[in-house]
Amino acid sequence: MKTQVKALVVGGGAVGTSIAYHLARAGWSDVMLLERDELTSGSTWHAAGLLPLFNMSYATTHIHKYSVDFYKTLEDETGLNAGFSICGNLRMAQTDDRMDEYRLYSSVAETAGVYHEFLTPSEIKDRWPLLRTEDLKGALFHPQDGYINPADVTMAMAKGARQRGVIIERKWQVDGYEWKGDHWDVTVTKMGEKGGNLVPTDETTVISAEHVVTATGNHSQRTAKLLGIKIPAIPVEHQFIVTEPDPALVEYRKNGGAEHPVLRDADAKWYVREERGGWILGPYERNAPARFAYGVPDSFRADLFPLDLERIEEEYMSMIHRIPSSETVGLKDDFNGPICYTPDGNPLVGPAPGLRNMWLAEGFSFGITAAGGTGYYLAQLMTQGEAEIDMASLDPKRYGPWMTTEYGVKKNEECYEHVYILHHPDEEREACRPLRTAPAYDMQKALGAQFGQVNGWERPNYYGPKDAPDSFDHDSRSFRRGAWWQYAEAESKAIRDGAGLIDATAFAKHRISGPGATAFLDWFTCNKLPKVGRINLTYALTDAGTTRTEYTIVREAEDDYYLVSAGAWHAYDQDYLFKAVADKEAEFGRINAEDVTTQWGVFAIAGPKSRDVLAELIRDADPETALSNKRFPWLTMRNIELGMCPVKAIRVAYTGELGWELHHPIEMGRYLWTQLMAAGEKHGLTPVGARAQNWLRQEKSYRAFGTELGRDATPAEAGLDRFIDLSKDFHGKQAMLDTGIRSKCVTLLIDGPADADPWGKEALRDMEGNYVGRLTSGGWSVHFGKQIGMGYVKPAIAEVGTKLQVKIMGQMWPCEVVEDSPYDPANKTIRVDG
Structure with a gap:
């Protein structure tokens, strides 16, 4: 066995073999793949092999699309038929709300170039007469995808990898990882068999690898322990059954009927496809249990769990309803195996937290679909420094160290159950909540706060009626305007006209x-x-010159800085920051880096009356001038006292109004909230949630990380020239300049529908109907009384006044590129004196 390689891939399923293949194709000639058993012996062997082209994630959609296109090329390259049946994928809808979901899917698909079409119930019946369609509203059809044989596609990728020089070793188990400063020493043990079980032998060796990629599937918890990190990838049982041949189906195909597409009746929570004249039914039922939370037993190889037909009875009966001919068909085979999930359903792809040259590719619930694209884009990350798409939404560090095994179990079970539950963009799932709460949580709840979860933190989304009638449903979601919309609108107006108080404790702080x-x-x-005593907004760049992190930097002393960044990206930002500190300390001198997130709570107060509210509480020798422009200018920080609470007050407001961020000792959050609300009563102070804040920041064209800001655009492309100092050298500068302007971030006002707003996932077209870009944010502008959005378009059409169209709920609506900060472009309200 070779003991020194550039890249070692651990795991021989579809994902691992794809990564090895694509690393070799990208030019790395010294790649090895290790599999503890046989190739495909994990979840790959019992996967159904479906290939849904896309989902609501922009990055995952690109990954899936690449896979579908790539798999079609494998036979020409390797001579092996991967068993790809291009029969299409039919997403059926029983409700208008489901059709709205598909309309939003449609717009997302356009941004990735995924072809699709809508079908009416009668068109479905005409094409596939075995289906019952009278209770359907319609369907979304993707004719270019279908299903594939998981083992065959894995073996084809493995052969392609070998042809490109990859070494594949079977029956070797990794038992230890040790970082040696410039490479990993990986201890591996030869595996043998005893009584049908896989057992370690006495043969061990150490492989030296510059890079390691783990694609260990069901064994991810063992991998996490070996690496000393947390990986929220835990398998959940997934059942599917195979029927005997259906005489009606056999006759239909005998008479020239086309193969049925993969059928997805999402409202019934199942998929169905043809299999040798019969049907495969794959349900996503309630109460499917997680497995292997603390590791896979040594005795479990390519094994299955006992089938639990009672658990899937409802889904089975609904298949009979949709395909009446299946009622008399017997069961031929059944499968109940482990499929890995993560709390949000997206895989974990990218650098491991806290480690160098260690890459994770774990938690694939749609592993066959994602394998090809994961290999392609992860290889770009490893060999080029960045991928051509922003992979941040899949980064393993989107979950912080606060996460526990129990959290992973409960959230993954919930995620499995929600595979076919409507994915409203405003959905908030309930498992494991509340978990992380700021001190004022109970007081905010008493005021009617309806919370969302951000990085485990409970954060008010909006404040609904405290004594709502039974008919009012706070949990009512919609792809149009949900029950919360009227309250977010009122909160937005409160900040524009008076004063609002926002809990921003979830901010990451270093x-x-x-x-x-x-x-x-x-x-x-x-x-x-x-x-x-001053603050600046600034950006850390990637090696490729794109935006890696947004920071508000407060300089408290000559060599003492307080950094604030997005709460949702806490561990992601910290890992990048701390690794950079470690890399540069020898060059720049001693650098202390501390995570102080849970030491400081944050309230943001904003609006034309915010100064009046604070004046009621400030303790100062001259309280009348303490908050004036002269003593407390815009973009400055002052240590002040509000009642008995010491506050690090920062004069800045994400809403574009006069305002302050009040950073306070977190243990005083309850006291300070009480004091602010009492002082603000006579000034009309209103508690405000995150949804109103999101609308208001778009009126100011304030970019947000994870939407407008990410690793697929430079700060210059994001239109942040005023925050770029080209007179100095900084990390990523030359790469940013070399990239140039490929697209530009713009703000658009939209004359949209009366009952819906854009969500920030929609396609943009010019007036001739040509695709020209996409929205990254969207909402409602209370100032302009119309929809608003931000997004990226081709530079040639980014000029103010350009007329475009945006697709909202299946229709094109006119919109116009407007100047940045269309609300108060001169920033007069922010700087107003008092």
Whole structure:
């Protein structure tokens, strides 16, 4: 066995073989893949092999599309037929709400170039007469995908990898990882068999690898323990059954009927496809249990669990309803095996937290669909530094160290159950909540707060009626305007006209200090560093010159900085920051890096009356001038006292109004909330949630990380020139300049429908109907009384006044590119004196 390689891939399922193949295709000639058993012996062997082209994730859609296109090329390259049946995929809808979901899917599909068409119930019946369609509203049809044989496609990729020089070794188990400063020493043990079980032998060796990729599937918890990290990938039981041949189906095909597409009756929670004259039914039922939360037993190989037909009885009967001819057909085979899930259903792809040159590809609930694209885009990350699409939404660090095994179990079971439950963009799932709460949580709840979860934190989305009638459903979701919309609108107006109070405790907060802090941050970020007592908005870049993290930097002393970034990206930002500190400390001098997130709570107060509210509480020798522009200018920080609470007050507002962020000792959050609400009563202070804030920041064209800002666009392309100091050298500068302007971020006002707003996933077209870009954010503008959105378009059409069209709920609506910060472009309200 070879003991020194550039890249070692651990795991021989579809995902692992694809990664090995694509690393070799990308030019790495020294790649090895290890499998503890036989190739495909994990979840790959019992997968149904479906290939849904896309979902609501922009990155995952690209991954799926690449896979479907790539699999069609494998036979020409390797001579092996992967068993790809291009029969199409039919997503049926029983309700109008489901059709709305498909209309939003349609717009997302357009942004990735995925062809699709809508069918009426009668058109479905004409094409596939065995289906009952009178209770359907319609369907979304993808004629270019279908299903594939999982084992065959894996073997084809394995052969393609070998042809490109990859070494594949079977029956070797990884038992240890040790980082040696520039490579990993990976201890491996030869596996043998005893009594049908896989057992370790006495033969061990150490493989030296510059890079390691884990694609260990059901064994991800063992991988996590070996690496000393947390990986929220835990399998859940998934059942599917295979029927005997259906005489009606056999006759239909005998008479020239086309193969049925993969049928998805999402409202009935199942998929069905043809199999040798019969049907495969795959349900996503309630109460499917998680398995292997603490590791896979040594005795479990290519094994299955006992079938639980009672658990899927409802789904089985609904298949008979949809395909009446299946009622008299017997069962031929059944499968109940482990399929890995993550809390949000998306895989974990990218650098492992806290580790160097360790890459994860874990948690694939649609592993066959995602395998090809994962290999392609992960290979780009590893060999080029970045992928051509932003992979942040799949990054393993989107879950922080607060996550436990029990959390992973419960959320993954919930995720499995929700595979076919309507995926409203405003959905908030209930498992494991509340978990992380700020001190004022109970008080906000008493005021009618309806919470969302951000990185485990409970954060008010909006405040509904405290004494709502039984008929009011806070949990009512919609692809149009949900029950919450009227309250978000009222909260937006409250900030524009008076004063609003927002709990922003979930912000990530770090302190960088020490003799090397200033030189480090000057290199690490692209804007000028602020002077002492001032703040700046700035960006850390990737090696490719794209946006990696957005920071508000507060300079508290000459070499003492307080960094604030998005709460949803806490571990993601911290990992990048701390690794950069470790890399540059020898060059710049001692740098102290601390995570202070849970030490500081944050309330944001904003609106024309916000100064009046704070004046009621501030303790100062001259309280009348303490908050004036002279003593407390815009973009400054002051240590103040509000009643008995010491506050690090930052004069900035994400809503575009006069306002402050009030960073306070977190243990005083309950006290400070009480004082602010009491002081604000006579000034009309209103508690405000995240949804109103999101609308308001779009009126100011404030970019948000994860939407407008990400690793697929540079700060220059995002239109952030005023935050880029080209007079200094900073990380990623030359790459940013070399990239140029491929697309530009713009703000659009939209004359849209009366009952729906864009969600930030919609396609943009010019007036001739040509696709020109996509929205990244969307909502309602209370100032302009119409829909608003932000997104990226081709540079040639980014000029103010350009007329475009946006697809909302299946129809094209006119929109216009407007100047940045269409609300108060001169920032007069932010700077107003008092």
